[in-house]
Amino acid sequence: RHLRLREVRRARGPASRTGGGADRLRALMLGPPGSGKGTQGSRLATRHGVPHLSTGELLRAHVGQGTALGRVAEEAMSHGDLIADDLVIAIVLEEVLGPNAVGGFVLDGFPRTVPQAIAAYEMARRHDVTLHVVFLLEIPEDQLVTRLKDRGQLSGRSDDTPETIRHRIDVYVEQTSPLIDYYKGRDILVAIDATGTIDEVAASI
Ligand code: AMP
Secondary structure, eight states, X not given: OHHHHHHHHHHHOGGGGGTSSTTSOEEEEEOOTTSSHHHHHHHHHHHHTOOEEEHHHHHHHHHHHTOHHHHHHXXXXXXXXXXXXXXXXXXXXXXXXXXXXXXOEEEESOSOXXXXXXXXXXXXXXXXXXXXXXXXXXXXXXXXXXXXXXXXXXXXXXXXXXXHHHHHHHHIIIIITHHHHHHHHTTOEEEEEOOSOHHHHHHHO
């Protein structure tokens, strides 16, 4: 009986000892709107076989389906403002960092403020799923504006209009960029030059 158990462990690899997939990548994509978080986050997630969790996509789906959350979120999103912290924390935290999170994940767009990051860290510590790494995608502001305008024409995202683009960059600087120091303090921040092609940026990540 003991022998069989050991064999199973060896076959599944070391992670199975702590419940399956405990050593899978747990990463956060951080950076201004248009820096490539979605594109790079989904590539990274595919490469590591973990889910890519985008709160922006989740919220857009709610808006599209007209759920209660979608109706509350819609106005803030269309103006490029953030959804209230307590709402985001109440809805995404358990889902993202609860028991499911042992299998790893790439987070994109959450946490987006220091209070969200603190709540996420407390929850993650309870479940032993704190982040391994935060990739900060760095890119000059003029390139962001060009990228977002192009994306707006392609995707028809209602918040990729010239007026909201400027505002979303300001919101990033004011409310999200303090996370850079927060994650530097935890010693898990890795800065990436996000100006190259998709393949070049993926290679440096
Ligand atoms: P994104 O696709 O990440 O650019 O997100 C689109 C919009 O969804 C943002 O401009 C916010 O209005 C909202 N949003 C996404 N994630 C969050 C979050 N973690 N906290 C607050 N608002 C968010």
